[in-house]
Amino acid sequence: ANSLALELAGIDDDTPDPVGGKILRDAKGKATGVLIDTAMSLVGDLIPEPSKADIRTAVTEASRRLLALGVTGVHDAGIDLREAEVYMSMARDRQLDNRIYAMLSGASDNLSGFGKPITRYGDDRLDIRSVKLYADGALGSRGAALLEPYSDDAENRGLPFFTTTELAEFTHRANDLGFQVGIHAIGDRGNRLALDAFEEVQRGRASLLRNRIEHAQIIALDDIPRFAELGIIASVQPTHATSDMNMAEDRVGGERIKGGYAWRRLLDNGVRIAAGSDFPVELANPFHGLYAAVTRKDRQGLPGDGWYADQSLTRYEALRAFTLDAAYAAHQEQRLGSLEPGKWADFIVIDRDYFTVAETEIDDIVVLETWLAGERVYPFTEDLQ
Structure with missing residues (x-):
């Protein structure tokens, strides 16, 4: 500023x-x-809020860009009540071009002012049944909360936003209303705060609400099995690994990085992974994420052998994380996430076979057509005329 x-x-x-x-x-x-x-x-807080008309325009434009990338549904983490009103209005008017799984911002007035969760609203285009909380900050800014000091800043352990008790109290309140809770956690202390809060609220068992940890970036190795024990979904963004690899090990050192972006360890411990992009922090193109998940390389192909390549996913695992398990994380696996009888016909047509092209080409896959509910929605009609 x-x-x-x-x-x-x-x-x-x-x-x-x-x-x-x-x-x-x-x-x-x-x-x-x-x-x-x-x-x-x-x-x-001093920046004027956009009008509802501005929000509607932004949603429409963003939806078009996402459809062109083959994205039929998004998880929008952290909306306020005005944005919720716009989403609901657009859904009623049949003007939502993607499926939206929205998460209310964790401010208490949002939860008290909204009421009960809504699902399958506006011809199954809108769900608002989750709440987003924050346990800590970001790794790059050294705001991620760590159990021990930063390796490159010995006086700093990061910035926890809440205590375990505070997170548990809000989670309990949201869960009692029927809302899933997703807690942003980057550092190993942030992840432990979130896990401890979920363990307290869920009494050591898995919850039918399928609570989530958003990012789950740096995790103490002995905390990884707790995700599975508590049924906590690890909502990860593969391009974070390849964007952060230039500084992540500097921040946490060679030992703690073993629990960093550790998708293979999570899967091998029975943890369900849902994958996304975290746009606009990263680019929205899902093939960038699939490429990062499979290769552990950046878009320039570096490092040549992949960054901690032992934590990479197979092509099938990566695709499932971006589709069926992402749907599971939104309680939508019975109607979205795979092409099966009884599910919505949401699918894309691409210019090459994801499963057989060279790894270097995954990042270059182009979407030719996007279909939503059995209707072709990309290319746009005006582009075909």
């Missing part, structure tokens, strides 16, 4: 760091304008 933004937000050299955030300061203690994690809201 520039100096004017800091002034408008009332941030000066004496402003205390908010819980779960940090105001970076120079050697003289002056605020630099770099705001980490929850500190961003000090300025972000």
Whole structure:
């Protein structure tokens, strides 16, 4: 943020760091304008909210771009009540071009103001039956909460947003209303906070609500089996591994990285993985994610042998994580995620065989057609005329 933004937000050299955030300061203690994690809201809250018409326009444009990439359904993590109203209005008007599985932002007024979960709304285009919480920040900013100090910042263990008790209290409340809970957790302490909260709420057993941990990036090795024991879904984003590999080991060191982006260890321990992109943080193209999951390489093909390639997925495992198990994570596996009698005919036509092309070509696969509910929705009609 520039100096004017800091002034408008009332941030000066004496402003205390908010819980779960940090105001970076120079050697003289002056605020630099770099705001980490929850500190961003000090300025972000001053930005005028978009109108409902603006939100509707943005949803329509984003949907078109996603259909062109072969994405028929998305999990939108962290919407507010105004966005929920727009989604519901568009679904009623049959104007949702993708299937949306929406997760309310974990602010308490969102949960109390919404009511009960909704499913299969607007001709099965909209579900709002989940809530998004945060256990910690991001690894790149050193906001991810770690059990031990950062390997490249010995005085820093990251920024936990809540205690286990606080996470458990909110999770209990949301679950009692019938909402699934997805907790953002990046660091090994963040993941343990989330697991401990789920264990307390679920009394050590799996829950029919299928609670999730979003990202599940750095996990203590002895915590990995707990995902399966508690029935917690690991919602991962394969391109995070290839985007973060330039700094991840610097942040956590050679030992802790063994539990980092550890998809093979998760699967081998019986954990269900749902895969996505985390766009707009990463690009939305699912073939970038499939390529990263299978090769553990970036889009330039580096490193040549793959980054910790022993944690890669097979092509089938990766595809299942992006389709059927993603549907399972949204309670939709009975109607989405695979082509079977009784399910919606959501599918794509691509320019080459994902299972037989060279690994280097997975990232280059092009979507020729996208079909939703048995209707071709891409290419767009105006493009065919």
